[in-house]
Amino acid sequence: MTRPPELPTHLAAILDDLQPAAREHARHHHRRQRQRKAVIATLLGTAALAATAGASGSLLGWFAPSSIQNDLSKVDSGLPAELRYDPDVTRARAVARAGAAVLFAAKTRDGGYCLDLLVNGADRPGDATCTSPGDALVPAFSVQIPFADASTAPRVLAGRVNERRVASLVIELADGSERPIALSDGYFVEVLDPSDAEQAHRLPSTLVGRDDTSAVVAEQLLxxxxDQPVKEGPIEATTILVGEDLTRVSGVEGTVNSPGAVRVRLELPDGDRLVARLRAGGGFRLTIPIRARRQLASAPATLTAVDARGRAVADTVVAAPSLYRARERGRTP
Known part of the structure; x- marks a missing residue:
């Protein structure tokens, strides 16, 4: 197979921008494959433990309920062995809590960790995240923020501090005020009060880490x-996976929003091209041949919208979800 040329700068930037969305697409894909089931006994047990922890004020370390273990066990689904985190889900334990929010962590085989959050006794499937010291880019903070569907809903944020110099943590709200966040061996859970939650619901906030001298050593925008206005891009594209395998892409579908476009062209990493005419409204669907379905796990493909004269009017890149995991872990070809 011929190695594709380096991506143009603007397409390389698009690939970086698409990484969070691709990660969410992979989670959503797995989320649709399983049903939500409430395990009453587990929830009662978790509630009892949380009540005990509340009474003591500091008790942590109990084992994760089955819903959390199940979610953690799915983080590697559909990925090859070399890209897996392999969290020790049976030993996942509570590491931080605030009110009815409890954060659980499981160690990975390479010294990293995976996190999942339980709020009011409920877990949102597909929300477990992992971080490893061997990843290409380890953020100062690994953060989980459950979506709040109303401005009056509690704002919960949880995670772990990865920057070793951080001795204290605060959340800085948009009005400039700060709220301290307690750390538990580097882990944290914070539930904002209603007035702060309403502000954080509408405006961005910032996590700020300070060292022992109170100097700022790490910041992360939240x-x-x-709900935020969705900015419509010139090309909206989604990969179609082969079953649960995140390394194989059977097709690409989406919508072209650029005026003048009449068809799309997908250039695969080996140089082959696939073409499809746009349907009414700009919709399209391209089917990738069986022999080429693993190519997008090693390199992205370029998707171009062209006009009636064959001139490019917009382009973007598409890739298998496993390629984004490989980039995260610094293991791209």
Whole structure:
């Protein structure tokens, strides 16, 4: 197979921008494959433990309920062995809590960790995240923020501090005020009060880490949790996976929003091209041949919208979800 040329700068930037969306697409794909089931006994047990923890004020370390273990066990679904985190889900334990929000962590085989959050006794499937010291880019903070569907809903944020110099943590709201966040061996859970939650729902806030001298050593912007206007891109594309395998892409579908476009062209990493005419409204669907379905796990493909004269009017890149995991872990070809 001929190695494709380096991506143009603007397409490389698009690939980086698409990484969070691709990660969410992979989670959503797995989320649709399983039903939500409430395990009453587990929830009662978790509630009892949380009540005990509340009474003591500091008790942590109990084992994760089955819903959390199940979610953690799915983080590697459909990925090859070399890209897996392999969290020790049976030993996942509570590491931080605030009110009815409890954060659980499981160690990975390479010294990293995976996190999942339980709020009011409920877990949102597909929300477990992992971080490893061997990843290409380890953020200062690994953060989980459950979506809040109303401005009056509690704003919960949880995670772990990865920057070793951080001795204290605060959340800085948009009005400039700060709220301290308690750390438990580097882990944290914070539930904002209603007035702060309403502000964080509408406007971005910032996590700020300070060292022992109170100097700022790490910052991370937190997006608002409320509904934000969706900016329509020139090409909206989604990969179609082969079953649960995140390394194989059977097709690409989506919509072209650029005026003048009449068809799309997908250039695969080996140089082959696939073409499809746009349907009414700009919709399209391209089917990738069986022999080429693993190509997008090693390199992205370029998707171009062209006009009636064959001139490019917009382009983007598409890739298998496993390629984004490989980039995260610094293991791209």
């Amino acid at each position: 997006p608002p949790t409320g």
